[in-house]
Amino acid sequence: MAENEKAVQAKKDKKSEKKPGIFARMGKWFRDMKSELKKVQWPTRKQTINNTLIVIACVIVVGICIALFDFVANQLISLLIDAFKG
Numbered sequence: 652m653a654e655n656e657k658a659v660q661a662k663k664d665k666k667s668e669k670k671p672g673i674f675a676r677m678g679k680w681f682r683d684m685k686s687e688l689k690k691v692q693w694p695t696r697k698q699t700i701n702n703t704l705i706v707i708a709c710v711i712v713v714g715i716c717i718a719l720f721d722f723v724a725n726q727l728i729s730l731l732i733d734a735f736k737g
Contacts, residue, residue, distance in 0.1 A: 694702070
């Protein structure tokens with residue numbers, strides 16, 4: 652019986668413990684976020700510029716590939732339409 656009473660008392664204790672208010676939780680979240688951002692290894696200016704140039708070059712190359720594919724597909728479809736038109 653003593654164990655059963657302990658279990659009932661533990662449930663009551665859990666119910667009586669209230670979770671922190673919204674502002675306390677928001678404050679904790681901001682403190683945790685600030686702590687995590689201090690751990691981040693931020694890139695240097697040179698690395699950022701280099702990565703940006705690489706992304707721009709890749710976008711240009713992919714754009715050219717898509718344009719070429721579009722042109723070839725358009726010509727092919729036009730040829731097929733003209734061939735079956737009459």
